[in-house]
Amino acid sequence: MLFLSCAIFQAFLVSSSNNGGLFPDLYQFSCPEANEIIMSVLEEAIAKDPRMAASLLRLHFHDCFVQGCDASVLLDNSSAFKSEKEAGPNKNSLRGFEVIDQIKAKLEQVCPHTVSCADILALAARDSVVLSGGPYWEVPLGRRDSKRAYFNKANANIPAPNSTIQTLISLFNRQGLNEKDLVALSGAHTIGVARCVSFRQRLYNQKGNHLPDATLEKTYYNDLKSICPTSGGDNNITPLDIASPNRFDNSYFKLLLLGKGLLNSDEVLLTGKVKKTKQLVKIYAENEAIFFHQFSKSMVKMGNISPLTELKGEIRKNCRRVN
Ligand code: HEM
Ligand SMILES: *[C@@H]1O[C@H](CO)[C@@H](O)[C@H](O)[C@H]1NC(C)=O
Ligand SMILES: *[C@@H]1O[C@H](CO)[C@@H](O)[C@H](O)[C@H]1NC(C)=O
Numbered sequence: 266m267l268f269l270s271c272a273i274f275q276a277f278l279v280s281s282s283n284n285g286g287l288f289p290d291l292y293q294f295s296c297p298e299a300n301e302i303i304m305s306v307l308e309e310a311i312a313k314d315p316r317m318a319a320s321l322l323r324l325h326f327h328d329c330f331v332q333g334c335d336a337s338v339l340l341d342n343s344s345a346f347k348s349e350k351e352a353g354p355n356k357n358s359l360r361g362f363e364v365i366d367q368i369k370a371k372l373e374q375v376c377p378h379t380v381s382c383a384d385i386l387a388l389a390a391r392d393s394v395v396l397s398g399g400p401y402w403e404v405p406l407g408r409r410d411s412k413r414a415y416f417n418k419a420n421a422n423i424p425a426p427n428s429t430i431q432t433l434i435s436l437f438n439r440q441g442l443n444e445k446d447l448v449a450l451s452g453a454h455t456i457g458v459a460r461c462v463s464f465r466q467r468l469y470n471q472k473g474n475h476l477p478d479a480t481l482e483k484t485y486y487n488d489l490k491s492i493c494p495t496s497g498g499d500n501n502i503t504p505l506d507i508a509s510p511n512r513f514d515n516s517y518f519k520l521l522l523l524g525k526g527l528l529n530s531d532e533v534l535l536t537g538k539v540k541k542t543k544q545l546v547k548i549y550a551e552n553e554a555i556f557f558h559q560f561s562k563s564m565v566k567m568g569n570i571s572p573l574t575e576l577k578g579e580i581r582k583n584c585r586r587v588n
Contacts, residue, residue: 397456
């Protein structure tokens with residue numbers, strides 16, 4: 266036992282130097298069932314609704330970009346703050362909250378007050394990628410949960426789909442993420458869907474001149490117009506990756522090269538006149554293994570944004586409310 270605790274302490278020292286106080290084996294003894302519980306809830310949820318994998322991956326992103334990965338995104342409205350769920354990028358769009366609730370309820374039964382909601386989001390994102398055919402990575406753990414939500418920051422920090430490449434780069438830089446992270450993490454759009462409101466501007470008025478985005482491939486453009494009329498149908502949805510909507514692979518990048526990326530923010534990685542992002546799109550389109558490797562690295566990096574550790578934050582009992 267002494268040897269074991271020494272080994273764990275050492276592992277902690279080693280990984281905490283890279284991961285801001287987080288380390289992968291945190292629940293090895295305090296909640297050894299955690300991984301299995303999360304995986305089993307996800308298997309069922311994703312079998313019922315394959316899109317759920319995408320929705321859970323996105324939840325972690327929208328959590329981390331707002332005051333760090335602290336499960337602030339999961340909090341409902343309260344008298345003390347307005348929820349991030351009401352913010353522009355999230356409203357009528359974020360989903361998966363019930364699945365997180367289900368995981369949390371099971372974990373509270375088996376190992377109460379142990380696994381934070383922020384860690385659940387990080388693990389659910391990883392497992393969702395794995396269950397969709399993507400890479401596996403070790404998730405550093407030990408995030409604590411915030412005691413409030415940040416509505417204004419959710420509006421300010423989460424990139425809009427019509428962002429220019431410069432805006433994307435600067436919003437990622439603000440989180441300590443570089444162009445490599447931006448391109449690799451955008452590859453998350455290999456699964457899931459977007460609503461008409463998220464891409465309408467490209468079809469009808471890309472530059473305020475009432476013309477479509479010239480980079481859109483013709484037949485794809487026509488298909489999109491039938492899904493997304495000039496007005497109405499705001500919530501009509503279409504896959505971000507039309508080649509394999511539920512499969513985590515590199516087809517997102519291949520489609521970009523064909524003019525078949527759905528969002529402006531996808532397209533500009535290639536055509537936004539930044540050499541570095543353009544090169545990376547081509548590399549990932551050609552080589553899925555390189556994409557998987559960088560995606561895993563960038564997910565760990567994103568998951569380490571300003572975690573609340575030690576006595577900061579709390580372990581929520583219910584992910585929707587502070588204790
Ligand atoms: C680079 C800047 C990004 C922008 C501008 C962006 C924007 C969007 C938008 C507008 C949607 C569709 C929302 C809707 O219409 O309801 C979406 C969906 C999605 N995003 Fe992003 N995103 C970005 C980066 C990321 C990152 C870094 C991840 C994860 C690592 C991610 C994961 C997803 C997933 C999986 C979906 C589909 C969700 C679902 O089907 O429920 N996105 N994104
Ligand atoms: C949260 O509060 C806002 C107003 O501050 C309100 O518009 C919204 O409907 C509330 N959402 C929920 C889920 O109660
Ligand atoms: C993006 O869309 C928003 C809201 O629809 C609009 O106010 C803004 O001007 C657009 N930005 C660009 C760069 O087109």
